[in-house]
Amino acid sequence: MGGSDVRARAVDALTRLVRDIPDFPEPGIVFKDITPLLADPAGFGAVVEALAEAGRDEDGQVVVDKVVGMEARGFILAAPVALALGVGFAPVRKAGKLPHLTHRVDYALEYGEAVLELHRDAVAAGDRVLLVDDVLATGGTAGATCDLVRRCGAEPVGFAVLMELGFLDGRAAVGDVPVTSLLTV
Ligand SMILES: O=P(O)(O)OC[C@H]1O[C@H](OP(=O)(O)OP(=O)(O)O)[C@H](O)[C@@H]1O
Ligand SMILES: Nc1ncnc2[nH]cnc12
Numbered sequence: 001m002g003g004s005d006v007r008a009r010a011v012d013a014l015t016r017l018v019r020d021i022p023d024f025p026e027p028g029i030v031f032k033d034i035t036p037l038l039a040d041p042a043g044f045g046a047v048v049e050a051l052a053e054a055g056r057d058e059d060g061q062v063v064v065d066k067v068v069g070m071e072a073r074g075f076i077l078a079a080p081v082a083l084a085l086g087v088g089f090a091p092v093r094k095a096g097k098l099p100h101l102t103h104r105v106d107y108a109l110e111y112g113e114a115v116l117e118l119h120r121d122a123v124a125a126g127d128r129v130l131l132v133d134d135v136l137a138t139g140g141t142a143g144a145t146c147d148l149v150r151r152c153g154a155e156p157v158g159f160a161v162l163m164e165l166g167f168l169d170g171r172a173a174v175g176d177v178p179v180t181s182l183l184t185v
Pocket of ligand 2: 029030031032033109110111135137138
């Protein structure tokens with residue numbers, strides 16, 4: 001199947017299977033709930049395939065060494081993307097969850113602030129790293145993850161996300177790291 005077909009199937013699944021939950025987790029936020037998408041194997045498979053395209057070049061060659069996913073929804077998408085690309089997966093977690101030596105970054109997101117961590121040995125110096133998550137909102141999470149990857153001496157070479165909230169300038173937070181967003185809402 002060609003790249004545009006893969007993407008079209010993913011966009012169709014996102015349009016049908018992501019629901020809006022108003023005022024969650026706080027008043028004024030419209031929460032993008034991906035659980036119906038995850039419950040649909042064809043839709044879930046379609047979006048994983050489309051996200052994985054961000055880790056390949058035009059000839060279909062894999063051009064990344066590692067996939068990083070952000071807790072918690074990012075894990076669900078990033079792990080199968082890593083397997084699809086045949087590379088390893090590394091988790092970025094909220095504070096206090098990773099057991100070995102970590103790098104830490106404070107960050108803000110659409111509804112709060114927190115600390116993210118990455119094991120210092122999770123990615124190697126010089127690795128080319130693809131970030132994967134479900135939603136790009138303010139970009140706080142993605143920006144902090146780029147910082148963590150760089151602190152390991154590795155290079156964030158792409159950020160693949162299901163949905164981008166277009167009214168927030170999330171792309172600014174990741175600077176010149178290319179963003180692949182399957183849907184802008
Ligand atoms: O662009 P931002 O403003 O940073 O927001 C995007 C982040 O917010 C959500 O995660 P959340 O921290 O709510 O964690 P969860 O996946 O555990 O629900 C989402 O999964 C992204 O990681
Ligand atoms: N509106 C939203 N829906 C789901 N996840 C989010 N993360 C940040 N903003 C979000």
